[in-house]
Amino acid sequence: MDENPSEHYKYYWHAKTEKGGRIIKCSMGLSFLYMPFFLMAHGYAIIFDYNTNGFSSPYRFFLLMSSLFYYAIGLIYLRKFLKNYFKDKIIAFTLLSIALGTNIIFYTAVRSCMSHAYTFSLFALFLYFSYKWHKNPSIKSTIIIGLLAGLISLVRPTNLLIIIVFALWNVQSFTDFTHRIVWFVKKYPLIILMIISFLLVWIPQLLYWKTISGDWFFYSYQDEGFFFTSPAIIKGLFGFRNGWLLYTPIMIFALVGLFFLRKKLSIFRVPIIGFTILNIYIILSWWCWWYNGYGNRAFIESYSVLSIPLAAFYTRISQKRWLSVLIAGIVLILISLNIFQTYQRKKGIMSSDSMTK
Template sequence: MTKKTIFIFFFLCVSLFYNTKRSSRLDWDVFGYYLYLPAKFIYDDIRLEKKDQWLTPLIDKYKTTDNLYQAYKGPKDIYVMKYTMGLAYVYAPFFFVANVSAPILGYEQDGFSAPYQWMLLIGSMLFSLIGIHYLFRILSLYFSDQVVLACVALIIFGSNYFVMTAYDGLMPHNFVFAFFAIMLYQSIKWYEDQKTKRVFIIGLCLGIAALIRPTSIVVAVIPALWSVGDFDSLKKRIALFIKNIPQLLILGGVAILVLLPQFIYWKSVTGEWLFYSYPDEKINLLTPHLVNVFFSYKKGWLLYTPLMIFALIGFVHLYKKYRQLFYPIFIFIIINAYVISCWDCWWYGGSFAQRPFVESYVFMAFPLAAFVEKMLRQKLLIAAPVFLMLAFVLYLNLFQTKQALNGVIHT
């Protein structure tokens, strides 16, 4: 059994331990992401016109939410789902298995009984493992096994990736992380062989990630600029794209097809093909909350995930040794952090630390790995204190995660 297999098995056990502590997984925001499925395939009521007959009793029975903030009356006086349907896509295979098995196992076929809860838990854990697997594969293309194992362990147990997978795995970030990792791996391979099947996968991942969290569309800069380290390589990249326009059209077409059901749904319930479905929350690109997002006691990213300080330092080594990786990652991180900071609710409630950064750890793993690689080449007198600090931030993350789950730290 390889070290990677042992590591993944250990994470699976930890994740199962944390998830079995939850009485319900289909609640609050997750309830909103999931609602499309029972509404459409069990109750045939995607407009929630008969919600008092089925939805209200289910909310009372399973305590999924205090109030139905996940949907509201739109411009046509018809209920509109607040969240886009990307996660419903991902939940769907596990939902259908549960829907078939529930009556066989003696449970209610209502969308929320135990088989539905457990199948979606299995789905979230599966996507966690897929994300970790691809992160290993990607990093192994550039770094030694020792560096990769250390980096992945730090990302998982030393950051809020841990709580967003082992405890809140049905939230968007776990799944988007996996789609980002798959997309990056396929992008790297496409630049080697230009196989059409890879653009299908890239387009699918990009489309679903954007449908789960629309701001995820900024990740497109990663596959577009990957391995572009200077002006000459940029010119070659543009020439490569021009040569492969048909494949790029396929990529865009796949992404649009993924988004199409959402447009049709909006047209049906609002009369508009494109609809902003967050009535009380806005993103304002002119008023970023960068200082709060990075440093505030309430939810500062670097305050509650200090591991990322080492990753940011690692950008220096990444620039010196892996410049072709530095530019796409650095550009994405800057744009992504800015967009995250422009949300009115900049603290992104219901989580430990800054959860919208979690999916970007696929890319932050590179400067972190560069930092670890640099430290492994230093003298023991320099490296030992640094690795002790890394061990401490890993412990601190697990300790503060426990505090957050117990209500000691603001979530």
């Protein structure tokens, strides 16, 4: 890449405005996350006399490190969150299942600069601070949640669905729902502060759109969109063309675990089931429901949320030794399969979007 600077324009995924200008297609959430590592790479490139065009080897190395860094942060904070509800052994097995048994490993080690490892981390942080906020709604946690929600949506706008988990936290009935609305109204100063924090993150994006296109809002995906009346649910979940559960079958345990959100975990039943249903529907309503890559990558960020029912599933089966041994064996097989298929995808043995069997 260093030797062909004229080719760099290909790496800017842009759309054209009505005035003929070029506007970067993706919103700038990842840019904020890249920035500390870009600056370190830039300083390194200057000091050691590398090309400072943003594409030389120091930039590539530091961006790879950024993916690993945020992924590690995600696992750390997900563990801190899960410790409030599960035993250490269950948490360890849950994190192992996600880290090695799902397609997140591909998007951390191979396609590392795509958004998924980053948003997985943001979701984990959002869960952790949502827990803290509902336990003790402070100004600090309010600002953090607003900033996180803004950044999550700025990386991928549809991921704003995570707000469902926050808004319906501990809602188990219609009466709880009405009480929650009243409670939010009483906490309106904090809610306003949260909204302001959210909007602050979006200001640079709005200014960019306004500067380039002349409009405060610009739909950069243009002819691409959703088909909400005909979502590809079956093909998107089980099809050979990157079907989520076909290539990441370990998450079937998480979906089964939705039925085990009982007792102290019942506070998550409504928000997580609601989030999961809407998430599946929206993801698989996109025109490119197979999401070119390995497995259906659009589900990766939700693994933070689904870690709760996954841990609930492991907790339930741990009550019977023979069943826990059986499931542990199946999990190890699925982890091995995932690592093998990750290798196949990396080597091009598996197609990124055209598998038929």
